[in-house]
Amino acid sequence: MRIFVTGATGWIGAATVDELLTAGHTVVGLARSDRSAAALATKGAQVLHGDLDDLDSLRRGTENADGVVHLANKHDWADPDGTNRTEGAAVRTLVDALAGSNRPLLVANGLTGITPGRATTEDDPSPEIGPDADRGGSENQALAAVDRGVRGMAVRFAPSVHGDGDWGFVSFLAEAARTRGISSWVGDGTAQWSTVHRTDAARLIRLATEQAPAGARLHAAAEIVPTAAIAEALGTALGLPTGSATAEDLGIVGEFFAQTLTADSTRTRDLLGWQPTGPTLLQDILAGSYSGS
Ligand SMILES: NC(=O)c1ccc[n+]([C@@H]2O[C@H](COP(=O)([O-])OP(=O)(O)OC[C@H]3O[C@@H](n4cnc5c(N)ncnc54)[C@H](OP(=O)(O)O)[C@@H]3O)[C@@H](O)[C@H]2O)c1
Numbered sequence: 665m666r667i668f669v670t671g672a673t674g675w676i677g678a679a680t681v682d683e684l685l686t687a688g689h690t691v692v693g694l695a696r697s698d699r700s701a702a703a704l705a706t707k708g709a710q711v712l713h714g715d716l717d718d719l720d721s722l723r724r725g726t727e728n729a730d731g732v733v734h735l736a737n738k739h740d741w742a743d744p745d746g747t748n749r750t751e752g753a754a755v756r757t758l759v760d761a762l763a764g765s766n767r768p769l770l771v772a773n774g775l776t777g778i779t780p781g782r783a784t785t786e787d788d789p790s791p792e793i794g795p796d797a798d799r800g801g802s803e804n805q806a807l808a809a810v811d812r813g814v815r816g817m818a819v820r821f822a823p824s825v826h827g828d829g830d831w832g833f834v835s836f837l838a839e840a841a842r843t844r845g846i847s848s849w850v851g852d853g854t855a856q857w858s859t860v861h862r863t864d865a866a867r868l869i870r871l872a873t874e875q876a877p878a879g880a881r882l883h884a885a886a887e888i889v890p891t892a893a894i895a896e897a898l899g900t901a902l903g904l905p906t907g908s909a910t911a912e913d914l915g916i917v918g919e920f921f922a923q924t925l926t927a928d929s930t931r932t933r934d935l936l937g938w939q940p941t942g943p944t945l946l947q948d949i950l951a952g953s954y955s956g957s
Pocket of ligand 1: 671672673674675676677694696697714717738772773821824825832833
């Protein structure tokens with residue numbers, strides 16, 4: 665397949681490009697800078713220069729593509745509304761461009777806010793609908809696109825997609841620990857997170873693009889780990905003491921580390937024959953993946 669990938673230079677996107685190329689697919693990656701374009705070209709991917717704010721570039725990406733994997737996100741923590749609006753508009757544009765073609769459109773989501781307090785299943789719908797919703801309601805847009813002749817699907821990623829070089833939430837926790845001189849969970853530390861290794865997430869994206877049915881909700885979630893265990897492992901790896909903190913103490917990541925964000929992935933595994941094989945988060949932490957400065 666010829667697959668247009670947005671966010672192709674991101675943490676998950678770069679691993680996805682590697683996975684797709686290794687499986688023999690052609691990748692066209694969206695690049696908003698010369699640096700990103702060079703990173704893609706070095707791997708053997710084709711480059712489409714563009715930006716999430718340049719909706720024409722997204723339309724161009726769908727031309728001659730057999731499918732679209734949408735992983736780009738501004739992640740502008742200072743302007744969440746702007747980030748959500750951009751995400752909503754980008755997915756609307758991709759749906760319009762793919763309508764009537766039955767080509768796959770895979771859209772990324774997280775687990776926040778779907779079923780607070782219990783593990784989310786693939787049957788649980790996202791409550792986010794409309795342009796002002798979290799992530800611009802992009803998951804529901806992708807799934808509703810099925811009625812317009814698009815093989816829309818959503819992949820919900822665990823809050824930690826981990827591995828060596830990760831710049832996501834666990835790296836924020838490591839940074840907070842270094843700065844504060846203590847590695848902390850929030851409150852009593854009983855909140856739990858689902859986690860998945862980056863390479864397992866990338867393989868799931870490839871399998872979904874190749875074969876998931878229209879309307880699928882898929883969970884990139886391999887294991888469930890208590891937040892206290894994550895903080896303890898970081899403390900060991902960084903040579904720091906451990907203890908409780910407030911969400912505010914930990915900065916942006918604190919709000920998420922205070923919450924149980926877990927998912928069951930039984931149906932995803934059955935549907936795609938997906939089995940996670942990568943190291944666990946605690947193995948990655950203790951191997952030093954989060955010990956650099
Ligand atoms: N990583 C996780 O643990 C996790 C967990 C849950 C959900 N997710 C979701 O999964 C998706 C992928 O996450 P990620 O961790 O791979 O994100 P990431 O590492 O932050 O990568 C973001 C990607 O989006 C691109 N991008 C940012 N702003 C752009 C713009 N204005 N125009 C075009 N491209 C732009 C970046 O390009 P540059 O390389 O040029 O900066 C990069 O390729 C996101 O939707 C994210 O919210 C991730």
